[in-house]
Amino acid sequence: MPVQFICNRIIHMDITSYIEDNRKKIDGFLKKYISAKKRNNDCPKELAEAMSYALMAGGKRVRPILAIASYEAVGGRSKGILNVASALELIHTYSLVHDDLPAMDDDDLRRNKPTTHRVFGEATAILAGDALLTDAFHIISTSDGDPKKLITVIEELSHACGPEGMVGGQEVDILLEGKKGSKKDVLYIHTHKTGAFIRGAVRVGALMGGASRKRLDALTEYGEKTGLAFQVIDDILDITGTKAEIGKSTGADAAKGKNTYPSAFGLEKSREIADNLIKEAVHALADFNKNADPLREIARYILSRRN
Amino acid sequence: MPVQFICNRIIHMDITSYIEDNRKKIDGFLKKYISAKKRNNDCPKELAEAMSYALMAGGKRVRPILAIASYEAVGGRSKGILNVASALELIHTYSLVHDDLPAMDDDDLRRNKPTTHRVFGEATAILAGDALLTDAFHIISTSDGDPKKLITVIEELSHACGPEGMVGGQEVDILLEGKKGSKKDVLYIHTHKTGAFIRGAVRVGALMGGASRKRLDALTEYGEKTGLAFQVIDDILDITGTKAEIGKSTGADAAKGKNTYPSAFGLEKSREIADNLIKEAVHALADFNKNADPLREIARYILSRRN
Numbered sequence: 118m119p120v121q122f123i124c125n126r127i128i129h130m131d132i133t134s135y136i137e138d139n140r141k142k143i144d145g146f147l148k149k150y151i152s153a154k155k156r157n158n159d160c161p162k163e164l165a166e167a168m169s170y171a172l173m174a175g176g177k178r179v180r181p182i183l184a185i186a187s188y189e190a191v192g193g194r195s196k197g198i199l200n201v202a203s204a205l206e207l208i209h210t211y212s213l214v215h216d217d218l219p220a221m222d223d224d225d226l227r228r229n230k231p232t233t234h235r236v237f238g239e240a241t242a243i244l245a246g247d248a249l250l251t252d253a254f255h256i257i258s259t260s261d262g263d264p265k266k267l268i269t270v271i272e273e274l275s276h277a278c279g280p281e282g283m284v285g286g287q288e289v290d291i292l293l294e295g296k297k298g299s300k301k302d303v304l305y306i307h308t309h310k311t312g313a314f315i316r317g318a319v320r321v322g323a324l325m326g327g328a329s330r331k332r333l334d335a336l337t338e339y340g341e342k343t344g345l346a347f348q349v350i351d352d353i354l355d356i357t358g359t360k361a362e363i364g365k366s367t368g369a370d371a372a373k374g375k376n377t378y379p380s381a382f383g384l385e386k387s388r389e390i391a392d393n394l395i396k397e398a399v400h401a402l403a404d405f406n407k408n409a410d411p412l413r414e415i416a417r418y419i420l421s422r423r424n
Numbered sequence: 425m426p427v428q429f430i431c432n433r434i435i436h437m438d439i440t441s442y443i444e445d446n447r448k449k450i451d452g453f454l455k456k457y458i459s460a461k462k463r464n465n466d467c468p469k470e471l472a473e474a475m476s477y478a479l480m481a482g483g484k485r486v487r488p489i490l491a492i493a494s495y496e497a498v499g500g501r502s503k504g505i506l507n508v509a510s511a512l513e514l515i516h517t518y519s520l521v522h523d524d525l526p527a528m529d530d531d532d533l534r535r536n537k538p539t540t541h542r543v544f545g546e547a548t549a550i551l552a553g554d555a556l557l558t559d560a561f562h563i564i565s566t567s568d569g570d571p572k573k574l575i576t577v578i579e580e581l582s583h584a585c586g587p588e589g590m591v592g593g594q595e596v597d598i599l600l601e602g603k604k605g606s607k608k609d610v611l612y613i614h615t616h617k618t619g620a621f622i623r624g625a626v627r628v629g630a631l632m633g634g635a636s637r638k639r640l641d642a643l644t645e646y647g648e649k650t651g652l653a654f655q656v657i658d659d660i661l662d663i664t665g666t667k668a669e670i671g672k673s674t675g676a677d678a679a680k681g682k683n684t685y686p687s688a689f690g691l692e693k694s695r696e697i698a699d700n701l702i703k704e705a706v707h708a709l710a711d712f713n714k715n716a717d718p719l720r721e722i723a724r725y726i727l728s729r730r731n
Contacts, residue, residue: 159588159616164595168587215554220546239527240598243550247522247557248587254561255582264571271578275562280475280555281466288471291547309466 132414136182143181146203147172150256167237167245172210174228177424179347180205180315183415184322187336190402190409193326197262201270201325204256205318208278211249212287212314214242221291222373228364262325270321277317286310295374303381307348308341315344319412335401336412342398343416349391350419352377356384362424395420439721443489450488453510454479457563474544474552479517481535484731486654487512487622490722491629494643497709497716500633504569508577508632511563512625515585518556519594519621521549528598529680535671569632577628584624593617602681610688614655615648622651626719642708643719649705650723656698657726659684663691669731702727 151172154165181202188198217224217232218239224232234242257271276282286309293302319340323333354363355370356379370377378387398416402409458479461472488509495505524531524539525546531539541549564578583589593616600609626647630640661670662677663686677684685694705723709716 154587157588159592161587161592161595161599163599164587164592211554215550218550220550241595243522243525243527244591244595244598246554247518248591250554250557251582251586251591254578255586258575258579258582264575268565268571268574271561272565275558275565279558279562280461280468280471281464284551284555284558285466285468285471288468288548288551291551292468292470 130410130414132411132418135186135411135414136418139182139185140178142199143178143185143203143206144173146199147206150203150252163237163241164245164248167233167241168249170236171214171233171245172207172249174230176206176210176228178206179419180209180318183315183318183340183343183412184325186409186411186415187319187322187340188326189322190336190405190412191323191326191328191332192408193322195262195325197260197267198322198325200260201257201262201267201321202318204253204260205274205314205321207249207253207256208274209314211246211253212278212283214246214249216287218242221287224365224369226365229361230364266325266327269324273320273324274317277313277320282309282313282317283311286313290375293376296376298376298381300381303376303378306376307345307378311348311351312341312344315347316340319343332405335404338401339398339412339416342394342401343419346391346394346398346416347419349378349387349394350422352379353384353387353391354423358423364424391420437717437721439718439725442493442718442721443725446489446492447485449506450485450510450513451480453506454513457510457559470544470548471552471555474540474548475556477543478521478540478552479514479556481537483513483517483535485513486726487516487625490622490625490647490650490719491632493716493718493722494626494629494647495633496629497643497712497719498630498633498635498639499715500629502569502632504567504574505629505632507567508564508569508574508628509625511560511567512581512621512628514556514560514563515581516621518553518560519585519590521553521556523594525549528594531672531676533672536668537671573632573634576631580627580631581624584620584627589616589620589624590618593620597682600683603683605683605688607688610683610685613683614652614685618655618658619648619651622654623647626650639712642711645708646705646719646723649701649708650726653698653701653705653723654726656685656694656701657729659686660691660694660698661729661731665730671731698727 151169154160154168184202184205185198213227214233216222217227218234225235226232233245254271257267260267286306290306290310316337319336323336328336352370355367358367360367378390382390395416399413402413458476461467461475491509491512492505520534521540523529524534525541532542533539540552561578564574567574593613597613597617623644626643630643635643659677662674665674667674685697702723706720709720
């Protein structure tokens with residue numbers, strides 16, 4: 118066994134390098150995708166620029182990295198995973214562009230930069246979002262891999278990000294803005310708006326890696342817990358973070374009357390909930406070997422993140 | 425040979441019945457889809473209502489019918505085609521909901537009814553569009569059929585409706601609003617905004633039907649010509665139609681400074697162009713047998729349509 122691995126097991130693997138290495142691979146894929154888009158005469162220049170602006174704004178690539186880590190946890194080996202994982206970032210980006218629109222969350226700043234509609238106008242922002250969502254399915258459908266697997270991936274992803282998943286969560290989030298939702302409402306919003314897609318990203322990686330039913334179930338639990346924890350921490354950072362750290366104004370949730378975990382449970386209780394969720398997520402991977410270390414570390418990393 | 429067929433060949437088949445029968449089948453599928461959505465507790469009620477309102481507003485179902493007719497023209501036989509064809513209507517509906525938004529075409533009326541955002545608000549309309557687009561891919565990925573075929577269908581459709589297709593056409597349409605575009609611009613808008621998806625619908629049917637390369641090429645030409653003719657006639661009807669016929673205010677294109685065929689080529693020349701396109705579309709099917717009669721008649725029907 119290489120020394121590196123022994124060290125990893127003892128002192129925890131170097132998750133920062135793991136995330137950085139994979140982020141570079143994903144960014145490399147996305148750059149190629151966007152370059153091709155800009156060179157294609159059938160794609161209007163303004164649209165390609167808006168898609169590029171939104172997609173290359175310095176995202177953390179959490180969902181693609183989770184998909185790759187999940188894929189590796191079940192011993193997957195093929196090239197197609199990078200394409201499929203990167204496609205998740207197109208869907209995530211489309212959701213941010215649409216969520217930021219004046220008719221939705223009306224945000225002017227995202228990752229310390231003006232939001233897409235502030236730069237390109239609302240019409241182009243709506244269409245750039247539509248284009249990114251549509252292209253995500255195009256990237257998956259043209260990826261290397263068994264067509265049966267790719268179809269299952271599309272089934273999974275379109276469910277996770279559709280009206281019973283991410284879009285449904287965003288709808289309830291908007292509908293209940295300024296109203297005091299119940300704890301059940303807040304749970305619905307978080308498990309759907311953010312949780313469903315993160316769970317989906319983990320499942321997509323597992324499906325591409327040919328996971329057994331038992332392993333898929335365990336990874337699903339990991340994805341569910343991690344996804345919910347991710348949004349709870351997002352809510353906490355909106356209160357405790359700085360503008361420089363989170364890339365947008367702090368206190369925005371409270372100002373908009375958003376239903377968040379801190380608003381429903383209080384800040385301390387929310388921290389405790391996030392902490393427990395991450396413990397449960399790591400516990401769900403108890404039967405996995407060292408290949409699941411990145412997933413374990415990503416969960417801990419999410420808990421400690423500052424942006 | 426049954427008498428019906430002989431009659432069809434002599435006096436032209438009864439295209440009105442053909443369209444009506446298929447429209448009913450497609451509406452049946454869409455009704456079931458929407459009922460399931462409304463019953464699903466994971467899908468917010470308001471969102472399901474908005475999706476239902478937009479989808480069941482009495483559309484002509486042109487794209488699904490073209491897909492079915494194209495499928496039948498190449499002798500396709502399987503159940504999956506109804507699902508796949510109906511999914512096209514979800515994509516068409518999403519595009520209408522988004523196009524009607526205040527930031528886009530700002531339309532209050534569609535098919536003689538208030539547009540989706542006028543009834544449900546802008547945020548829900550944006551999300552209903554996103555949900556319909558996402559669900560279209562879910563329907564296809566869960567359809568009966570060879571996964572390899574379904575993946576090809578998704579590749580085709582996501583290209584036809586993405587930034588190099590429908591979304592690209594809409595972007596240029598909006599960008600050039602109020603400006604005098606060149607004839608080349610108008611051709612780009614029409615072949616992309618409407619043409620690409622109609623061409624895609626015909627190709628999707630052919631792919632599901634297992635068309636040979638030669639037949640796919642012929643159907644692609646048919647789809648291209650028919651798609652362009654469809655939009656040219658739409659432009660003409662915006663000038664010559666009545667509000668009752670077209671379901672929205674007439675003269676809207678001119679009022680908005682849209683770049684249309686009549687604005688670029690004049691009304692008479694546009695009629696002549698549409699007429700020639702339909703002739704060329706029918707000619708592209710010269711080597712097809714009677715199974716392609718519905719496609720031939722739909723092309724003629726499009727030329728004579730009043731709404």
